[in-house]
Amino acid sequence: MSSPRTVDEHRAVVAALLDPMPAEDVPVVHARGRVLAADVVAGVALPSFDNSAMDGYAVRAADCTDAPVELPVEADIPAGRTDVPPLRPGTAHRIMTGALVPPGADAVVPVEQTDGGLDRVRVSVAPAPGAHVRRAGEDVREGDVVLRAGTVLGAPQIGVAAAVGRETLPVRRRPRVLVLSTGSELVAPGRPLRPGQIYESNGPMLAAAVEDAGGCAELLRFVPDDVEQFLGRLRERVSDAPVDLLLTSGGVSAGAYEVVKDAFRERGVEFVKVAMQPGGPQGAGRVDELGGIGVVTLPGNPVSSHVSFEVFVRPALRSALGHPHPERPVVTATLGERWRSPAGRRQFRRGVLDASNGTVREVGGPASHLLGSLARAECLVVVPEDVTELSEGSAVETWLLDG
Ligand code: AMP
């Protein structure tokens, strides 16, 4: 193995395995969390007609300047009425919130400022012209771009899309990602463990991370450290339906029985040492024999696996989705303790952040098997390659994990 690859070099290699995702149309009601593939132009204005902001009476403001005044009530306009008669001077129409303001009216008097009469109404306060009328187009004009391509669709974005009349939206197809764990020691949760065995946790963890990044994960049944079983499981699946990426875990370090390395070394995957901790041993490439599928081979230690996903895979998936923020949100925090860090490797340490003073501390320790501590972490703290010592109070780059 030659000199270690930098974190940034390996990020670029992984990112190049994924093409930008094509667009597909989905019903608006199923678009939550998806990334918009094209601008959305308003087909109707919002509001689309002048309507009442209150339950009350539509009037001409000029008829009420001498309030209190009494006016005959000539029509009743509930929300949804479409045949609204014009308002004659010197009269009122009873009107409900959201109902079309009749032609001729220029103000709405809230019911609280009247006696609520049905045949005649007594208006006790003179309205200003335009009072309680929501004007057509005051929020959105017809033809306005209401959502830009690249927007992540949350509740308000879905709301506005529906409000301007969209039934479907063009979104980026979610990348389909296979997840396959390896290890003869692995047992499915729910079964008894014998000494020397552990529950398989990387598969569920990585599948969740894929979904969280906007991808569509398919968790394959894990395999023991056996090249034929490993390749067999993949051949069987890949011939079935297209896949955008394969993530494996385990079997890539320097020991014996490194099943992923043994299977893929001569098949297009480059195995390297990346100058980082945790997560030094990495691999990436394309396997022609499996339909040219892009492969990222993550290390088996759970923390290494997770951190490698965060550093290499998550930004690649989100870039392919056209996401405006492929990276985790980054803040500068203050280190609440003293740290040492190895030279020549970029460290990603798990931290908890005290939001009251912006101080970060390590949770657990730097070792890569501490999954219990990882589960309590709120952030990753980055220690650059050339930093070997950090004093308490140092400013540290901190990636927020749940943002
Ligand atoms: P490996 O990279 O295969 O040498 O595995 C490194 C360490 O991670 C070993 O202690 C493995 O038992 C553990 N490990 C590997 N794969 C998994 C997995 N899918 N779930 C939980 N632990 C794992």
Ligand code: MG
């Ligand atoms: Mg293993």
